[in-house]
Every structure is written in structure tokens, then in C-alpha cells.
Amino acid sequence: MKFSYTNGCKSTATPSVTAPGEIATDDAALAARVKRALVADQGLRSLSMSVATYRGVVQLSGYVDSEVRIQKALAVTRGVPGVQSVSNDLHLRPQ
Incomplete structure (x- = not known):
């Protein structure tokens, strides 16, 4: 008689991979x-x-009229x- 042994074929949970969609x-x-x-x-x-x-990273872009508003927009977004x-791509509007 011949016996075959396998090292524990235990099922383990793998982290779910999110599809691109x-x-x-x-x-x-x-x-x-x-x-x-x-x-x-x-x-x-x-x-x-x-x-x-993109993957939880938010990019704000455009022109605003003051540094205070840039900081406020960043704080609200966070x-x-x-x-x-x-990612801050906000700029002061040219005067």
C-alpha cells in the first residue's frame, strides 16, 4: 500500500483585489x-x-482669489x- 501525504491544503482568505471598474x-x-x-x-x-x-488621492486644480481659500479648500477636502x-494644484488668480 502506498500513501500520499499533502501538506495542509487549507483555504486562506486573500485580500480582495478591486477590479479597475x-x-x-x-x-x-x-x-x-x-x-x-x-x-x-x-x-x-x-x-x-x-x-x-485616483485611488483615493484627490487633486484640486484651478484658480482662486486668496491663499486663505486655497487652505480652506484643502481642509474641506481632507x-x-x-x-x-x-494634491494641491490650486493657484492664485492673476490680478
Whole structure:
């Protein structure tokens, strides 16, 4: 008689891999939440800023009229759940 032994064929949970479509959906949802938060702020709603996201990193771009508003936009964005980090591409509007 011949016996064959196998080293524990135990099933282990592997971290789920998110499909590219799911990342895009999550990024779109995150961008929408950031835009809502920026519009909800009285001092920021009139500014023309672009919001782009990639894997939880939010990029703000555009022109604003003061350094105070840049800092406020960054703070509001950082406060949105799901934001991993913020890339600042906001510039002071030329006078």
C-alpha cells in the first residue's frame, strides 16, 4: 500500500483585489462627495475648481482669489471620508 501525504491544503482568505471598474466607480463617488463638500462651504461654492481622483488621492486644480481659500479648500477636502491624500494644484488668480 502506498500513501500520499499533502501538506495542509487549507483555504486562506486573500485580500480582495478591486477590479479597475470598481476603482473608477469608487473614485467617481469620492469626487462627487468632495464636490458636494466644497459647494456646501459658503466661501468656496463660487470658485471654479476641478476635482479629480485616483485611488483615493484627490487633486484640486484651478484658480482662486486668496491663499486663505486655497487652505480652506484643502481642509474641506481632507475632511471628506475616503480621501487618502490631497494634491494641491490650486493657484492664485492673476490680478
